[in-house]
Amino acid sequence: MLEAYRDDLASHGFAPAPRAAADWWHEPLFCGWGAQCARAAHRLHHDDPDAATGALMSVEDDVATVRAAPDFARQEVYDAFLARLDAHAVDPGTIVIDDRWQAAYGTGEVDTEKWPDLRGWIDAQHAAGRKVLLWWKAWDAEGIPAEECVRNAVGDPVTVDAGHPGYRARLAGIVRHLLGPDGLDADGFKIDFTQRGPSGASLTGTDGVWGIAAVHLLLETIATAARETKPDALLVAHAVHPSFGDVCDMVRLNDVTxxxxxxxxxxxxxxxxxxxxxxxxxxxxxxxxxxQWPMPDRASWLAYIAAQPRYGVPALYYVEAIDNSGERIQGADLDAVAASWQAYREARA
Incomplete structure (x- = not known):
């Protein structure tokens, strides 16, 4: 059925082909979000960092952990993550700096208290042969003028307005700065929360730009500016639809249920x-x-690692502990990650 649906869209010109993939796009990823959550979970719920709860956290614990995790998107914390990976020959080709490196979600301004020299940090990763993606929270209006936003009945911003020319120009400028040689010189984006587009009869925004068309226009704005600035920029998104083939280079399988x-x-x-x-x-x-996030326990995480190369680009989210179970990740576990990645790379050679 899915193939028939795609074929029907393709026959009518609505399933664009992707760009040719750059070699580095195939490299294993390290995304810091799971490791951030693990640090948050230990701070909030596991007083003994070597103790394991042996059970999934409650919904309330999950919420508290996710709220605390962005505090660990810090330069010194990511240095610690990478140092532990380096000690076990786990060498990601691409690093994703996750939520939240920004001072404001909408503007892409760097939080310099967390990242005092993000450009220098990215330069160091480039010198080590790695690429860096920045996590981007789609639709968030934080820091964006109200006139460039979709607003509710009392005029408060709800999301950015993908159809507003002023916002699209602003977003393109942000992208060019984040990827450009005179800005941060990052290598692309992990685009998240595309599902949070505006909806509701009481909202007001640009006429004629709504629903899935607005999602595509938002991603198209990012993609166009990114590719003009850095032709091999990588755009990762959970845009699992044939009509998004031109604005998404790598599709995320998304958070684990x-x-x-x-x-x-x-x-x-x-x-x-x-x-x-x-x-x-x-x-x-x-x-x-x-x-790779969230994982219920260490055994499930190890099984997931072993399976990943059969289904796509391996992505590592954990370094020190598993957030849900509280179990510590052992050196032998990271050795297993290194072996899995080596086999994946050899199979591609």
Whole structure:
């Protein structure tokens, strides 16, 4: 059915092909979000950093952890993550700096208290042969003038307005600065929260730009500016639809579901296989970011690592501990990551 749907769109010109992939796009990713969450979970819920709870956290604990995790998007914290990976020969080709390196989500201004020299840090990663992606929170209006936003009935900004010419020009300028040689010189974006576009009859914004068309226009604005600034810039997004083939280079399989509707745990590798089956049918020529967060426990995480190379580009989210279970990650575990990545690279050679 998915193939038939894609074929129908393609026959009518609505399933654009992706760009040719740069070699470095295939490299294993390290995304700091899971490691940030693990530090937050230990600070909030695990007084003994060597203790394991052996059970998933409650919904309330999950919420508290996610709220605290952005505080660990810091230069010295990421240096510590990478130092531990280096000690075990885990060498990511691409690093994703996750939520939140920004002083304001909407503006892309660097939080210099957390990242006193982000440009210098990116330069150092480039010197080490690595690329750097910046996490981008789509639709967030923080720091954006109200007139460039979709607003509610009392005039308060709800999201940015993807159809507003002023906002699109602003966003393109932000992208050029973040990727350009006179700015941060980053290598692309992990674009998150595309599902949070505006909806509701009481909202007001640019006429004729709404729904999935607004999502595409938002990503198109980012993609155009990114590629004009850095032709091999990588855009990672969870835009699993044939019509988004031109604005997304690598499709994310997204966050792992922790429990089903009956509150029972869902095997993580089963989800990886199922989501790959969907994404590879809808966007068969795109690279796939296998993602890795959240993991229920260390054993599930290790199983996920072993499975990732069969389904796409390996993505590592954990370095020190598992956020849900509180289990510490051992040196032998990271050795297993290194071995998995070596096999993945050898298979591609």
């Amino acid at each position: 922790e429990r089903d509707v009956h509150r029972e745990p869902v095997p993580v590798t089963d989800q990886l296989e199922l989501r790959h089956g969907i994404a590879s049918r809808v966007l068969p020529d795109h690279l796939i970011d296998t993602d």
